[in-house]
Amino acid sequence: MEPSGSTMTATSPPGNHTPNSTGNDCPWELSDKARLCRFLCYGSEGDIYTARDECRLSVESAGALLALLQEGRGCEVVEEIKRFTEDGRAVRLNPSLFALALCSQHSELKTRQAAFKALKEVCRVPAHLFSFIQYKKELKEGMKCGIWGRALRKAVSDWYNEQDAMSLALAVTKCKQREGWSHQDLLRLSHTKPAHETIALISKYVTKGWKEVQVAYADKENSEEVVKVLSYLEVVEKVKHTCDEIEVINLIEEHRLEREQLLTDHLKSKQVWRALLKEMPLTSMLRILGKMTADKVLEPGSSDMAAVCERIQNETTLKKAKIHPFSILLAIENYKRGQGYRGKTKWEPDSSILKALDSAFYKCFMNVEPVGKRFAVAVDVSTSLSSVIPGTSLSTAVAAAAITMVIARTEADAQILIYSEGALVPCTISADMTLAQVTAELVKIPSGSTDCTLPITWATENGKAVDVFVILSNNPVWTCPASPVEMLKKHRQKSGAFSKLVMCGLTSIGHAIADTEDRGLLNICGFDVGAVSIIRNLAQDLI
Incomplete structure (x- = not known):
């Protein structure tokens, strides 16, 4: 699909709009709700996302979350946590697990109840559950009370009891422990009473071991479901006690075993790996x-x-x-x-x-769903695009080409621009162009000095209303004769669009263009798949 450069009339002029999903009456006011959404998305309330860099989570880094809890909006916070995890908005899941743990320890009863009720929806696999428990432990450090109250015991018990039996059997044999916690710890500390016979079987297997399970179920008339789970656990135990390569391969192929269920010695075999690769x-x-x-x-x-x-x-x-x-x-x-x-x-x-x-x-x-906004993607060629993005083997030129291709191919209204030394050139990226052809198209004009306000100025002067500016540069130090924030405000005023600006320093490791309270501006340092999600979230008013 060839991008369109046509001008569209803004649907809503400034001052005449409805509140967006982050709860702002003004679309570019940075409210506590917007800060919370950023925290849930990438672990920081600030306007900088650093690719491949996990933020350290602490109470101090979650100021907006605490402010919302103090305002009595805890249930609203929990609903936002659920939305970010269920809809795949979160670039990193740990911030949501941390936020849920914080809500589960809040003084307000309704907030705690909502948090524990949401546990199974947010913690979909054992690794998530172990992380949630560890965050609760860390939040309680230095306090004289424990974490295993009645509410947590019930929530953890429900997590196990509400699982499908075969899914739980896979989960407890694939991910046995994480963050210093094990299933044995959680079942013991939560005093879980199995809701039905298959959960009772899995609980006994986890806490007592396979030999006791064999003794307990040997002479029983077991139901079809119990027999099914028993058979699966027997296979898991069998593979752990065999050195026969052929037998291991047969068990993998017949029962779809995964590599986490095998021994380290098994993974020294090429044939075993070939069997694992099939599924x-x-x-x-x-x-x-x-x-x-x-x-x-x-x-x-x-x-x-x-x-x-x-x-x-x-x-x-x-x-x-x-x-x-x-x-x-x-x-x-x-x-x-x-x-x-x-x-x-x-x-x-x-x-x-x-x-x-x-x-x-x-x-x-085909997997990229259009956002439905008017995009302007501008590639700064003022410095050589031959550098490599930190933490990857990807050159900045190829990365910039890929980003422009994704937006140009999926959005109906996308303008692609290249600029340098006061010169800005619109270019056409068609659906039949290869990555190599797009890369060549982006480096046509000679290099010069950087002025990242050029794309905004060009759109404003040419009457092109833009919802999202995505500016890609190799240079982490932005040198602009005018403030990009001020230029963005001018574009909003003239076009009537709720314009946003993403400044992406492809080789940057932490620089930002401006310290601003404007919710419509975000800085991306480096680039990864998470950065793609962040651009989508910002475009859709989700962060």
Whole structure:
């Protein structure tokens, strides 16, 4: 789809609007609700998102959350936590788990009740539950009261009792412990009384072990569901006590066992890895392609290599996994590198894998849902775009090209601009262009000094109403003759649009363009898949 550069009339003039989803009467006023949404999205209430950098979570970093709790809006906070986790808005899940733990310890009864009621919806897997419990423990450090009150015991008991039996059997054997907590700890401390016989079976397995389960159920007339769970647990135990490679492979293929359920010695076998790859989630497979090539699990021309390449580019598989094009691009560049970031693992990139990944990159555009806003994506070519984004193998030129492609292909109204040294040039990115062609298009004009206000000025002077400006630069130090914030305000006034501005320093590790209370402005330092979500969230008034 070719981007349109046409001007659209703003639907709502300033001063005549409805409150947005963050509870603001003014769309660019940074309210406590907006700060909370930012915290839930990426772990900071500020206007800077640093790619691949987890913020340290503390009570001090959650000021807006505390303010809302003090105003008696705790139930509203819990609903927002649920929305961010259920709708996939959160770039990082730990802030939501931390916020829920904080709400569960608030003085107001209704807030605590809402938080515990939301536990199963927010903590969908054991790792989430363990993190939630650990956050509660950390929040209680230094206080003379424990965390295992009646409400938490009931909430944890309900978490186990309301699980599907087979799903729980997989969960407790795949993720046994995390953050210093285990299922045995949680079942014991919560005094869980199993709601039905299958949960009782799994509880006994976790707390007493497989031998006691065998003794307890040996002479019973067990129901069909109990027999099913027993059989599955028997397989899990059997694989842990066998060194027979053929038997391990058969158990993996017949019962869809996952690598977390195997022994370390099993994972030294190429054949075992080949069996695991057949059903491995695509996101997990993409992360280990280099290791599988280095260990010769995947060999050129083999049937296993062909099967993996088919899965990588299978449209149904890609759609089900909801993989973003940028995730595939990172996988391509990391695989091309031929060396891991940690350790000494090296490999010779296989051309068939690279070809499959390249095919998957273009197919994954179907997974990107349009936001439905008017975008202007401006690429600063004032400095060389040959640098590499920190923490990746991706050049800034290719990253900028990929970002423009995603927006140009999915949004009906997207203007692509390149600028440098006072010159700004609109360019057309069509749906049939390859990543290499788009990259070449972006570096056509000569480099010069940086002025990141040029795209906003151009749109304002040419009467183009823009909802979201996305400005991409290699340079983390922004040098602008005028304030971008002031230029954005002028554009809002003239166009009538609720315009927002995302300033992205692709090689930056923490610089911001301005310290502003304007909710319509965000800074992104570096770039990753999370940054894509942040741009979407900002465009949709969700943060």
